[in-house]
Amino acid sequence: MRILIANRGEIASRIIRTVKRLGMYxxxxxxxxxxxxxxxxxxxxxxxxxxxxxxxxYLDIAQIFCIANRTSATAIHPGYGFLAxxxxxxxxxxxxDLLFIGPSPEVMEVMGDKIRARLAAEKAGLPLVPSVxxxxxxxxxxxxxxxxxxxxxxxAAAGGGGxxxxxxxxEYELQDQLDAASREAVRYFxxxxxxxxxxLEDVRHIEVxxxxxGKGGALHLGERDCSIQRNYQKLIEETPAPGIxxxxxxxxxxxALRLVRQTNYAGAGTIxxxxxxxxxxxxxxxxxxxQVEHPVTECxxxxxLVELQIEVAQSxxxxxxxxxxxxxxHALEARICAEDPDRNFLPSxxxxxxxxxxxxxxxxxxxxxxxxxxxxxxxxxxLGKLVVHDEDRPQTIRLAIKALDQLVLLGLTTxxxxxxxxxxxxxxxxxxxxxxxxxxxDAELRTxxxxxxxxDHLLIAALLGARDAIRLAEVSAVLRxxxxx
Amino acid sequence: MTEFSxxxxxxxxxxxxxxxxxxxxxxxxxxRVEPLPSQVPGSxxxxxxxxxxxxxxxxxxASVYLRLNGRTHELVKHELRPGEGRGAQEGEICxxxxxNLLSIHCSPGDKVRAGDLLMxxxxxxxxxxxxxxxxxxxxxxxxxxxxxxxxxxxxMRLANL
Numbered sequence: 266m267r268i269l270i271a272n273r274g275e276i277a278s279r280i281i282r283t284v285k286r287l288g289m290y291x292x293x294x295x296x297x298x299x300x301x302x303x304x305x306x307x308x309x310x311x312x313x314x315x316x317x318x319x320x321x322x323y324l325d326i327a328q329i330f331c332i333a334n335r336t337s338a339t340a341i342h343p344g345y346g347f348l349a350x351x352x353x354x355x356x357x358x359x360x361x362d363l364l365f366i367g368p369s370p371e372v373m374e375v376m377g378d379k380i381r382a383r384l385a386a387e388k389a390g391l392p393l394v395p396s397v398x399x400x401x402x403x404x405x406x407x408x409x410x411x412x413x414x415x416x417x418x419x420x421a422a423a424g425g426g427g428x429x430x431x432x433x434x435x436e437y438e439l440q441d442q443l444d445a446a447s448r449e450a451v452r453y454f455x456x457x458x459x460x461x462x463x464x465l466e467d468v469r470h471i472e473v474x475x476x477x478x479g480k481g482g483a484l485h486l487g488e489r490d491c492s493i494q495r496n497y498q499k500l501i502e503e504t505p506a507p508g509i510x511x512x513x514x515x516x517x518x519x520x521a522l523r524l525v526r527q528t529n530y531a532g533a534g535t536i537x538x539x540x541x542x543x544x545x546x547x548x549x550x551x552x553x554x555x556q557v558e559h560p561v562t563e564c565x566x567x568x569x570l571v572e573l574q575i576e577v578a579q580s581x582x583x584x585x586x587x588x589x590x591x592x593x594x595h596a597l598e599a600r601i602c603a604e605d606p607d608r609n610f611l612p613s614x615x616x617x618x619x620x621x622x623x624x625x626x627x628x629x630x631x632x633x634x635x636x637x638x639x640x641x642x643x644x645x646x647x648l649g650k651l652v653v654h655d656e657d658r659p660q661t662i663r664l665a666i667k668a669l670d671q672l673v674l675l676g677l678t679t680x681x682x683x684x685x686x687x688x689x690x691x692x693x694x695x696x697x698x699x700x701x702x703x704x705x706x707d708a709e710l711r712t713x714x715x716x717x718x719x720x721d722h723l724l725i726a727a728l729l730g731a732r733d734a735i736r737l738a739e740v741s742a743v744l745r746x747x748x749x750x
Numbered sequence: 751m752t753e754f755s756x757x758x759x760x761x762x763x764x765x766x767x768x769x770x771x772x773x774x775x776x777x778x779x780x781x782r783v784e785p786l787p788s789q790v791p792g793s794x795x796x797x798x799x800x801x802x803x804x805x806x807x808x809x810x811x812a813s814v815y816l817r818l819n820g821r822t823h824e825l826v827k828h829e830l831r832p833g834e835g836r837g838a839q840e841g842e843i844c845x846x847x848x849x850n851l852l853s854i855h856c857s858p859g860d861k862v863r864a865g866d867l868l869m870x871x872x873x874x875x876x877x878x879x880x881x882x883x884x885x886x887x888x889x890x891x892x893x894x895x896x897x898x899x900x901x902x903x904x905x906m907r908l909a910n911l
Contacts, residue, residue: 618808618815619792675808675815675822682821715757719819721776722798724754725783727814727825728763728774730794730807731752732900 269333272344275633277304280342283571292336296322303635319643323347326354340364349554366578368532368553376551380422386548389527391520394547396462402440416464419446423454425550427497467699469540471506473521474562478583479531485518486562492698502558503597508697533574564596564654595661596654599684602646606683607712612646615677623671627654662688686710753828769892842904849873850898860888886910
């Protein structure tokens with residue numbers, strides 16, 4: 266198989282790794298700004314995409330298929346983000362006789378429309394957050410009829426992933442917020458439809474990794490807890506979800522399976538739920554792709570999810586039965602991003618001059634960047650994922666803290682130390698975090714100020730370290746000069 | 751002398767003594783410092799007042815990136831112009847190139863004449879005879895034989911008579 270990876274950065278590297286391990290041919294596409302990114306060199310072949318806006322390059326369906334043609338690709342892996350959940354892309358693959366490693370365009374359309382997705386989930390017997398579709402405030406009576414009370418969340422039907430949501434506190438602002446939400450939805454998703462949902466506070470984000478064979482066959486690979494989020498962007502994910510008893514876990518996973526069967530889902534997917542403090546869980550949405558945080562599932566199951574995706578796409582069969590899937594230990598992932606926690610997580614840019622990755626049997630670092638690479642604001646700010654796996658949650662957290670400590674990224678500001686503070690926080694360690702964790706503990710997670718002695722030590726290290734660094738740089742320059750033929 | 755900006759404040763740092771023990775002055779506060787061997791390029795090991803520390807350092811233009819004690823910092827380096835109070839003290843003989851000290855041919859207290867042999871060093875695989883550039887009295891010799899030095903580093907003091 267010749268697989269074209271329609272993506273970039275760490276996920277492209279990660280997919281290429283499995284493609285090559287399976288003895289298959291990996292084709293990468295990249296925008297010029299990514300030419301020094303590791304994934305380009307890691308692929309068996311890499312062709313350039315052209316676009317004014319670098320991110321637009323990875324959305325250019327026509328160019329990507331052109332390259333697929335030129336390279337005689339036989340399959341496409343869309344990764345996550347970009348075109349991964351684009352039905353047109355999946356359809357074009359089918360039309361070009363290319364194997365699309367993902368679900369059908371039809372189910373993408375259903376799950377991409379949050380209103381239709383809710384209906385599908387309801388049909389499969391999944392619990393839903395009470396909701397109603399209204400177009401203007403005059404229909405507010407419907408709210409009471411549907412058992413909804415303020416505060417409410419307005420969501421865009423074509424939104425998802427935390428985007429296109431507005432909080433409405435009372436009837437007094439309902440019309441204004443509905444209008445604004447609809448306008449935004451048109452702007453961002455080209456679809457102004459919105460619906461209202463009961464606003465649940467203090468919830469946890471629990472999701473289930475599933476696989477389907479497209480014919481009603483379904484498997485689950487356990488759940489993940491992704492409650493540590495900032496502005497609905499996940500930062501830390503772990504499995505198993507802490508503090509959930511086996512009965513509830515089983516129930517949530519079985520609910521997820523029902524949806525997979527109900528929709529004849531094919532390939533890898535993730536079904537997201539909200540878990541309320543009272544133990545009630547509600548369907549949130551389904552993501553019809555591989556997710557960023559899939560490595561934690563790989564750690565505890567020992568399975569390669571990209572390999573599974575390829576196998577299911579090729580054979581149309583699930584390669585194992587549910588009882589063959591075992592879970593061992595605890596795994597956690599922290600997303601390392603080029604952001605400045607001291608400046609409200611403003612994206613940082615710059616040339617990465619040093620990258621030292623923590624080593625260890627139970628440590629995995631999926632990096633999307635290499636030393637010397639210039640990180641710009643053109644793309645998502647995630648540089649890599651630190652994944653650790655140990656026997657239980659306390660040991661896993663300890664290992665993650667240690668690994669974060671050993672990680673060295675010099676040349677631009679990252680959230681690495683902020684993540685360390687989150688993991689070291691008593692509340693994170695002792696309790697199952699809620700999605701409001703970072704807001705609630707914001708003040709305690711700020712960068713601590715430095716003592717005078719620490720400052721002086723730093724200055725001494727800077728002076729001497731800089732001298733050595735200069736010397737090293739000069740030596741390397743001389744050596745490099747000698748190496749030029 | 752180097753001035754660094756760190757956390758919104760500037761500080762002056764310099765190596766105030768090379769031998770017999772290195773001393774670094776930070777805004778006037780003097781610390782005994784011992785650079786320790788480090789296995790990995792880009793990482794450093796130091797002992798400051800007996801406290802050992804290990805970290806990583808990289809420079810990019812005027813920025814110095816440092817990772818120490820589990821925290822990454824960015825400092826901005828301001829090199830002070832020569833004469834603005836930094837490198838050689840009056841009466842010091844400094845190395846023109848980085849190298850190693852092979853042998854010492856004088857002692858503190860000696861009165862020497864211009865042209866007298868003071869030390870023999872090795873730089874770029876060549877032997878360099880360090881001669882007195884004037885008449886003077888030998889003062890402190892900062893290095894021991896076998897030790898290496900940087901370009902511009904003071905080797906010894908030669909006081910004017």
